[in-house]
Amino acid sequence: AQSVTQPDIHITVSEGASLELRCNYSYGATPYLFWYVQSPGQGLQLLLKYFSGDTLVQGIKGFEAEFKRSQSSFNLRKPSVHWSDAAEYFCAVINAGGTSYGKLTFGQGTILTVHP
Amino acid sequence: NAGVTQTPKFQVLKTGQSMTLQCAQDMNHEYMSWYRQDPGMGLRLIHYSVGAGITDQGEVPNGYNVSRSTTEDFPLRLLSAAPSQTSVYFCASSYQQGTYEQYFGPGTRLTVT
Numbered sequence: 001a002q003s004v005t006q007p008d009i010h011i012t013v014s015e016g017a018s019l020e021l022r023c024n025y026s027y028g029a030t031p032y033l034f035w036y037v038q039s040p041g042q043g044l045q046l047l048l049k050y051f052s053g054d055t056l057v058q059g060i061k062g063f064e065a066e067f068k069r070s071q072s073s074f075n076l077r078k079p080s081v082h083w084s085d086a087a088e089y090f091c092a093v094i095n096a097g098g099t100s101y102g103k104l105t106f107g108q109g110t111i112l113t114v115h116p
Numbered sequence: 117n118a119g120v121t122q123t124p125k126f127q128v129l130k131t132g133q134s135m136t137l138q139c140a141q142d143m144n145h146e147y148m149s150w151y152r153q154d155p156g157m158g159l160r161l162i163h164y165s166v167g168a169g170i171t172d173q174g175e176v177p178n179g180y181n182v183s184r185s186t187t188e189d190f191p192l193r194l195l196s197a198a199p200s201q202t203s204v205y206f207c208a209s210s211y212q213q214g215t216y217e218q219y220f221g222p223g224t225r226l227t228v229t
Contacts, residue, residue, distance in 0.1 A: 009156065032215045043120075043206060044159075044220040051215065090158060094215050102147060102166075102213035103174070106158035 002027045002100075004091050006107035013081050014115045021076040021110050023091030032094045033074045034104075035065055039087045047089075050074060061085070086114045118142050120221035122207050128227045129197040137192040137224050139207030147213045148190040152176065152203040153223075159206060165190055166213045197228045 003026045013019055025031055032051050036044040048059025055067040065076045074091060091107040123138045141148065149164035151174075161174030165184040179201060181193040190209075194201060205224045210216040 004158075034217070036220075043222045044208075046217055046219075049217060096215050102210075102215070103161060103164075104149075104159075104208075104218055106160075108156055108158045 002031075002093050002095055002105050004093050004105055004107035006089075006091055006110050008110050009108070010111045010113070012113040012115060015083050016080050019076075019078045019081045019085070019112070021089050021091075021112070023074045023076065023107060024072050025074060025091070025093045026072065027093055027095075029096060031074075032096055033065075033067065034092045034094070035059065035063070035074075035076050036090045036092060036106075037061075037087045038090065038109075044090065047076070081112075081114055083114045083116060086112055088112070120207055120209055120219050122205075122221035122224050124224060125222065126225050128229065129194070130229055131197060131199060133197050135194050135197065137194075137205055137207075137226070139190045139192065139221060140188050141190075141207075141209040141219070142188065143209060143211075143219070144187060145209035145211055145219075146187070147210045147216070147218075148184065149174070149208050149218070150180070150182065150190070150192045151206045151208065152201075153206060154203050162192065162205075164213075194226075197226075199228045202226060202228045 005024045034049045035047040050067045095103045120141045146167045150162040151159040163182040165171045207221040208218040210218045
């Protein structure tokens, strides 16, 4: 069965610092990967997605993620964090076949705190 | 386009009560789903639907019922609420079942006492 692991439950960075949120997945075939962000009291907003092609994908709000098949990872990065980036971030993989076709599996989430 | 809407935003129930969480989308999406979000567990799939009249169970379906009589609406029913169902519930939709972006509603925060 597919699974997603976000090793860091909570990360704190200073405003202006760089950020990397880790995501590891377990999936038998080519994964379709997503990063979502959830601001407090809000729904989930898609930051970026990887389906195929260039392994470095650009998203909204200055975020990017790199797919590394050899490491089963899809880490999210941002070169300079803004206070408004404080939120919870979810990595997810979608099942592209079989009986769970279209099923989205989420990681546990990483809470980002930004210090001024 | 309102996107995915959910009502109510907040609800408090007593154990044993029943209620329906409403979800609607105006994007003509075929695929709709319900998730619950609990601290440290991410989002878990409760039920989903690939089109009007077709529903199926997800990862944590017990205690919940769904139906899909129209493309637009996908209500989630709690038959007899239990404290373990205290959670935040999200409805999502996408163009079709498959590798498509899912759009999420704002959520319903449910407390069962």
